[in-house]
Amino acid sequence: MTLRFTFDGQEITCPDTSSLAAALTAAGHRAFRDTEQGAQRGIFCGMGVCQDCLVTVDGRPNQRACMTPARDGMTVETQTARPSLTPPAPRDLTPHRMRPTVLVIGGGAGGLSAAIAARESGAEVVLLDERKVPGGQYYKQAAQGDPLDDQQAEGRALVQAARDAGVTILPQTEVWGAFDGPEIMATAPDAVYAIAPKKLIVATGAYERPTMIPGWTLPGVMTVGAAQTLWRSYRTLPGKRVALFGNGPLVTQVALELADGGVDVALLAEAAPHPLRRPLAGADMLRRDRALAVKGLRMLARLRSHKVRPTHDALPRAIRQTDDGLEVTYTVGGQTRTVTADAVCLNYGFQPSNEVLRLLGCDMSYDAGFDHLRVTRAETCETSVPNVYAIGDCCGLGGAPAAVTEGRIAGRAATGSAPLPEDQEELARHRAFQDALWRVYSADLPLPEDAPPDTHICRCEEVTKAQLDAALADDPTDIGALKRATRVGMGRCQGRYCAPAVAGIMARRQCRPLEDLSYFAPRVPIKPVDIAAITAAEALLDPEE
């Protein structure tokens, strides 16, 4: 089935399962909104966190195209920087108060597995997921049609298993607040929720770390995961010619998927040296999980059949828009080269989506290897806050197979069962494999302090490296002072991209170790929240509150 809507008056036809972002991309549109400084922005993260793909939908401003399903008859417009203060049409939001035994936030590999395990005891289990179809970033489900491959089929089976087990799945439900209790506040298209579970399992995953270079905010420059979502979930290619830059196995996998889908892969640039230069780590990977290691080798072989070979030791330096497309200047060793493409994909690792955990006050420690925070957990995956469990990549990167196992452990623990020895052994194996994998892919990535002065450090507030340097000259004591001085981190993404960069810059300047307090103070809402949703949620306050 197809549907029709208009974008700035032009009629667009798309499948009825499409997201607005996919439909607009398929129709050749890359720029969705204008910024305060008159620049244009489009899809960047493709998963609802960067808030750059905003459009006005039926008169309601600032709706994320990547998270909004296309509907027949919609009027979609380019988002202006400052929409008029005209009251939008009222929203009909039903307030719900829930007190399930177990609440799982996130319907990815870990969350689904935790929910299934918790249901085994007969407990009432509610699972929240932001997407219309759960599955998370690893299983990335297709909006329609048959699974593309084994990975999607496995995810579909897991979603089905959760439904069969009797898990209450609330799709398109986004968490915006976490308060002591724990109590979780969330919104859906037709409802608002205040959920006070006995046990909370946080499985919110991770988002991608970009590289900050001039031009990384241009429409058409997106994360590798965003391109993957366009293709795997919506069968939409991000462009005809695509250049991928990154570090780690996801980049190679997505290059192959896009090539299979018909994309001309203009460049696959890997920051790490060739794996043959690290034979020990490679052998270790093979020893820890032969099947996964072999899967990786097969991917490379299939890429070769598309005439794509990864370029190693390669890093992007700047991107600019030309008449012919996006021209990326990159370096390989000491050489400088250029490549031109319609879409440029970036991935330099991941940042845990740990906002809920930080809001609840869970203890964190800094992992220098992955340059992010890891939540402190017991063997049962319980955090330092009683009754709050954390699993998967939101705890610090660990990969989907580990998330599935951690989900089983946490789901059992939350309902009173001890971890199974086989789960613990399996988890140890997954972790050892991840360790070997990232030794193979270890690379010297450029530090944000070395970025050229015109590089945007904060996408949302359009704060450049030069502005940041000027404020750093005043020797701010902490990241909060730097935020107030420059507006870095004050925008819609809540500092998700700039915070890790700025925290690192500050720590290295002050010769201090990174810790939880190095990052912006956690604050509600963890994502911008509609005023109508807050008004509806007010009805959920107890009179004694």
Next chain:
Amino acid sequence: MTDLLIIGGGITGQVAALTAAEAGARVTIVDSQRNAGSHANAGSLHVQMQSRFLRLNPHLAENLESSLPLYLSAVTEWEALDARLGGVELTREGGLMLAENDAQLAFLHEKAERERRKGLDVEILNRDPLHAIAPWLSSRIVGAELCRNEGKLNPLVANRKMRATLDALGVRHVHDRITRVEDGPRPVAHGATDYRADTILIAAAWGAEALTAPLGLSLRTPPEPLHMNITEAGEYQIHHLVQHAERPITLKQFRSGQVVIGGGWDANLASDARHAPTIRKTSLLGNVALAAQIAPGIGGLRVLRTWAGYNTPVDGKATIGPAHPQNRVFLALPGDAGYTLGPVTGRTAAALAMGLEPPIDPAPYAPARWRA
């Protein structure tokens, strides 16, 4: 060699530093860089009596009313500062205090009469003239008190430009927490190290109580943690500083288009010195829902961020002057609405400390009332 050592780097201490440095003094500001009210402030320039304060502190209403002339001088001081700093997005488009029924309007009539006697430029607007100047208001609002003296500014811009101006004047900034002040011919402030100066000025808001008690003063300065919200940017249409006659709210729009919502909803005190005060769910939901009721035009914008900051009401009246006559330790405490009153308080205190002509008569605000 310090002529004036200022404890507290918020707007009060900064304007004191500016005043003294412009008069040629060598000035040092020592600040602990933790939870300064000025760093959390949302930039309202209050003049009319806030219904929040009258409701929370009815016993201090008389102090507040007697301070109204200080509020008038405070906005004049801010206008001068706006010019001195090269623009801090200050506007003087007036403030509206809204009424939803005849009883609230009657309260505003009576309040306006009291304020007029103190020299404020106030007027009661009935429904039609009100909605003509504020079309984004809900139709449930029947009238308002307009106070033309009120306005707003962008504190982030003001704080940044203030710092640059002080740097250019050679004011020294030290990061330290002062724990004790010793009076004498050459007073000493004790922190990680000792700081000696000809004169010490305490502009430490909620930190003042601990420093002044050993000097024989009985003032109490508990911080009042208050909740704030900010939305995405919209077209600049809300020109007034908006409050309500009976319900706790302030609402205004920055020139940048973002709408700031606050008005005295409570937050939680910080758990320790390294953390900031935290948010209460009840304040977030109640405050934003109330804003959407009175100004439905903001309903298309999303709430981006919330935060909490410390107000220091003291007794609702400023404390300005030497801790003791002939003493070299001075106080500069605005006593509620610290960001509005900070500049006039800081300038007056610095003028007294440096033997200059103060911009206002400081007698009503003398610290004498705190001596046992």
